[in-house]
Amino acid sequence: MKTAGGSDAAKRRAGERAAEDVADGFVVGLGTGSTTAYAIRALGRAVDDGLEIRGVPTSFQSRQLALEVGIELTDLDAVDGLDLAIDGADQVVDDADAAAHGALIKGGGAAHAREKLVDAAADRFVVVADPSKLTTRLERSVPVAVLPDAHTVVADRIRDLGGEPTLRDAGEKDGPVVTDNGNLVLDCAFGSIDDPDELATRLSAIPGVVEHGLFVGMADATYVGTDDGVETRHY
Numbered sequence: 722m723k724t725a726g727g728s729d730a731a732k733r734r735a736g737e738r739a740a741e742d743v744a745d746g747f748v749v750g751l752g753t754g755s756t757t758a759y760a761i762r763a764l765g766r767a768v769d770d771g772l773e774i775r776g777v778p779t780s781f782q783s784r785q786l787a788l789e790v791g792i793e794l795t796d797l798d799a800v801d802g803l804d805l806a807i808d809g810a811d812q813v814v815d816d817a818d819a820a821a822h823g824a825l826i827k828g829g830g831a832a833h834a835r836e837k838l839v840d841a842a843a844d845r846f847v848v849v850a851d852p853s854k855l856t857t858r859l860e861r862s863v864p865v866a867v868l869p870d871a872h873t874v875v876a877d878r879i880r881d882l883g884g885e886p887t888l889r890d891a892g893e894k895d896g897p898v899v900t901d902n903g904n905l906v907l908d909c910a911f912g913s914i915d916d917p918d919e920l921a922t923r924l925s926a927i928p929g930v931v932e933h934g935l936f937v938g939m940a941d942a943t944y945v946g947t948d949d950g951v952e953t954r955h956y
């Protein structure tokens with residue numbers, strides 16, 4: 722369930738802007754997706770120029786790209802903490818008057834369990850996005866990673882909450898998407914979400930849910946790449 726739309730130039734501007742925040746000695750969370758990939762590539766170029774950093778990847782994809790561009794890798798359990806995490810999003814609430822300002826839906830790449838772990842561990846978490854991701858209300862389906870045995874019972878509980886779950890299909894293989902951690906993904910349509918914080922709490926409480934893609938109150942800033950620059954939202 723990858724996000725449609727968004728110009729590559731805007732994604733590149735956002736990603737490269739976030740990479741500028743990385744200083745010598747940083748441990749950096751490396752998010753997943755096409756926008757973050759621009760940040761990882763920019764960091765690879767900075768490493769070639771002498772920047773010394775270590776990266777904590779959030780997925781097979783970000784690990785492979787980091788290795789390709791020469792970023793030294795480490796693990797969450799091998800560091801005291803992360804200085805910065807850079808990650809993409811499928812939707813970002815952009816309404817300074819809303820309680821949910823800066824809340825995200827993530828998991829279009831099914832990497833949201835590890836992304837949440839890494840993003841939450843960072844002193845600062847910046848989101849990189851193009852304008853197609855901005856919204857006044859979260860309304861995309863919320864990806865929910867579930868233990869494989871639990872997908873039917875979790876689906877029932879999601880329906881009890883008013884959602885419509887769909888098991889994410891792999892597309893290039895018969896059967897469902899299996900995440901990097903061996904879980905399945907239910908894409909759960911709730912329509913326009915009134916209270917992302919409350920829904921996040923309810924989803925987390927369902928036995929069998931590994932992690933959901935609502936990231937509420939986590940981001941410190943969003944860099945929005947535009948046609949001719951980068952806009953910053955601070956939270």
Ligand SMILES: O=C(CO)[C@H](O)[C@H](O)COP(=O)(O)O
Binds near residue numbers: 836
């Ligand atoms: O949450 C994610 C992966 O699980 C991605 O960060 C999100 O899907 C955005 O990806 P892209 O930058 O390619 O639009």
